[in-house]
Amino acid sequence: MEMISRFRDSVIVKMVILGLMMLILFIPLLMVEGVIQERLNRRNTAVSEVQEKWGREQSLTGPVLVVPFKETYLDDKNVAKVRIRNSFFLPDSIHVSSNLTTEKRYRGMFEIVLYKTDLDIKGSFSMTDFSEQKIGMNDYQWKDAYLVIGIPDTRGIAKEVALQWGGKSYAFRPGPKDNTLFTSGIHAPLADLTQFIGKKTSFTMKLVVRGSDSLHFIPIGKESVVKVKSSWPDPSFSGNFLPTSHKINSEGFEANWDISFFGRNFPQFWKQGNTNIDRYFNDSRFGFKLFVSVDQYQKSIRAIKYAMLFIFLTFLAVFLMEILSHINIHPIQYLLVGFAMSFFYLLLLAISEHSSFLFAYLVASVSVIALITWYSKVILKTMARGTISGFSVLVLYVYLYILLVNQDYSLLIGSIGLFLVLFAVMFITRSVDWSRMGWSNDKKS
Numbered sequence: 356m357e358m359i360s361r362f363r364d365s366v367i368v369k370m371v372i373l374g375l376m377m378l379i380l381f382i383p384l385l386m387v388e389g390v391i392q393e394r395l396n397r398r399n400t401a402v403s404e405v406q407e408k409w410g411r412e413q414s415l416t417g418p419v420l421v422v423p424f425k426e427t428y429l430d431d432k433n434v435a436k437v438r439i440r441n442s443f444f445l446p447d448s449i450h451v452s453s454n455l456t457t458e459k460r461y462r463g464m465f466e467i468v469l470y471k472t473d474l475d476i477k478g479s480f481s482m483t484d485f486s487e488q489k490i491g492m493n494d495y496q497w498k499d500a501y502l503v504i505g506i507p508d509t510r511g512i513a514k515e516v517a518l519q520w521g522g523k524s525y526a527f528r529p530g531p532k533d534n535t536l537f538t539s540g541i542h543a544p545l546a547d548l549t550q551f552i553g554k555k556t557s558f559t560m561k562l563v564v565r566g567s568d569s570l571h572f573i574p575i576g577k578e579s580v581v582k583v584k585s586s587w588p589d590p591s592f593s594g595n596f597l598p599t600s601h602k603i604n605s606e607g608f609e610a611n612w613d614i615s616f617f618g619r620n621f622p623q624f625w626k627q628g629n630t631n632i633d634r635y636f637n638d639s640r641f642g643f644k645l646f647v648s649v650d651q652y653q654k655s656i657r658a659i660k661y662a663m664l665f666i667f668l669t670f671l672a673v674f675l676m677e678i679l680s681h682i683n684i685h686p687i688q689y690l691l692v693g694f695a696m697s698f699f700y701l702l703l704l705a706i707s708e709h710s711s712f713l714f715a716y717l718v719a720s721v722s723v724i725a726l727i728t729w730y731s732k733v734i735l736k737t738m739a740r741g742t743i744s745g746f747s748v749l750v751l752y753v754y755l756y757i758l759l760v761n762q763d764y765s766l767l768i769g770s771i772g773l774f775l776v777l778f779a780v781m782f783i784t785r786s787v788d789w790s791r792m793g794w795s796n797d798k799k800s
Contacts, residue, residue: 366678372686373670377663380693384662387700391659394704395652401462406567409460409469410511413566415451416573416636417504418558419536420444420480422548423496424626441535441627442490447555449478449576455585457645464708468645470570470587471513474562478576481555482548490626497548502558505537505573505636511565518543519559521551527560535627569593571642574614577623581612587645594641612641651707651715654759659700661758665751666693668776672747673731675783676740688734692727696748699723720752 426440455472502518502525509529516527523546531540571594572581586607592598596618601610616623621635670689677684699719707715727748732741754772758765 369674369686373674373689376686376690376693377666377670379690380666380697381663383694383697384659384700387697387704388656388659390701391652391655391704394708395656398465398652401465402467402567405460405462405467405469409567410565411508411567412569412571413511413564414507414571414573414640414642415474415504415562415564416506416537417540417575418446418449418476418478418502418560419504419575420446420500421503421532421536421542422500424490425494425496426490439496441533442495442624443536443627443632444480444482444624446478446558446576447481448578449476449580451476451572451579451581453570453581453583453585455570455583455587457585457587467567468587469565469567470585470645471563471565472570474564475559476562477557477559479555479557480551482552492552497552498546499544500548501532501542501544503531503536503540503542504562505531505540506564507539508566509539509541512541513563513565516541516543516560516562520545521556521558536632567645569642569644571640572612573636573640574612574616574619577616579612579614579616581614581641583610583643584608589646591644591646592642593644595639596641610643614641651704651712654712655700655704655707657759658703658755661755662697662700665755666696668751669693669696669727669748671776671780673735673744675780676735676744679783680735680740682735684734688730692730695723695726695730699752716752716756720749720756724748724752 420443422442422444423439424442425437427435427437430436452475453472455470457468457470460467460469502520504527506512518525518527520543525543525545527541527543529541531537532542570583572579574596584607588603588605588607590603590608590610592601592610596612596614598610599613602608619635619639621632621639625632669692673684673689673692676682699722702719702722703715706718724745728741728745730741731744732738735741735744754768758768761768
């Protein structure tokens with residue numbers, strides 16, 4: 356019996372049992388993390404459903420001038436045959452002005468931000484140099500030429516698009532005509548281009564596009580100038596080029612790009628099959644995303660990553676008071692404290708879906724701190740010890756919030772905080788004789 360009593364009162368045994376309790380607490384924490392991920396997936400599904408009906412992220416590529424030509428080739432039997440292929444010409448200059456307005460839609464409790472942009476596009480083509488194409492002038496099919504614009508989600512084209520080319524009006528038609536260059540877009544058949552050979556031809560068009568999440572452009576001109584103005588206050592510039600100038604405030608943002616063709620990796624004109632142009636287009640795109648905060652999910656996921664550390668530190672604080680006060684606390688009581696701290700993350704998620712993250716954090720943390728303070732008062736026998744336990748949990752939650760809102764400095768803050776905790780533990784237990792430490796019946800109070 357004496358051996359069993361010593362085993363039960365051993366500090367080492369207690370620490371091993373507490374370690375097992377922490378492993379048990381992995382189960383509810385994993386369940387809470389699964390709930391957070393499920394809610395985030397549900398939010399993303401709701402956003403996707405609304406975007407599907409309005410218009411997804413858009414990336415404007417063009418206009419590109421497509422001129423078919425006759426090509427003679429030898430077949431498998433070494434017989435000369437003729438086929439029609441396409442040659443592509445990019446504009447000398449292109450200027451795009453975008454006036455973008457946003458609106459919010461809701462699917463249940465989830466907020467979705469959509470946009471509509473009025474695009475004024477103008478530029479010019481110089482049809483003066485055909486030597487590099489190595490195509491005979493008589494082989495070009497000038498009457499079949501057309502202008503094409505690549506648009507990923509054509510459901511977002513809100514109005515009919517008209518083209519002014521060389522002083523004449525042309526109407527765009529649905530589809531890219533063929534999938535030689537784009538799989539989705541619009542095209543405008545042009546009249547006989549023979550009259551424009553050797554000349555610089557200007558064009559203008561207006562395009563109204565609906566979309567969501569982001570808007571990007573491709574620098575297809577020798578000079579590509581894009582100006583965007585919007586009332587959205589939180590843009591996130593993305594792509595291969597940053598704006599040459601921008602202004603962001605609470606009323607919206609303005610951004611300007613001025614890009615030379617030297618900054619891209621595709622030519623000014625090419626023949627069909629000569630280059631993997633799609634990949635080069637994607638590598639050269641630039642633009643912005645409409646940043647929409649989903650902090651309640653992102654911060655909840657980040658917060659739960661610290662859960663085991665914070666449960667350990669709470670257990671450590673209670674354990675130190677236990678050994679210093681010679682009070683024997685049952686492992687089940689530790690487990691209940693751990694469950695209370697695990698429930699914090701579920702409260703945080705549930706409340707943050709209907710309010711700000713700060714308010715949710717305050718309500719969840721105050722609730723858990725009050726519960727642990729009350730319970731600690733009972734198991735630690737005095738109000739003073741319970742208050743100290745509750746205060747240590749309060750410090751942890753303040754510390755956690757600082758980590759969450761200072762993402763760039765989280766490693767530095769976390770390292771300093773853990774060092775201070777280690778110092779505090781070493782200082783408090785500096786006089787403890789661990790070899791004689793135990794909970795014999797005569798020391799319990």
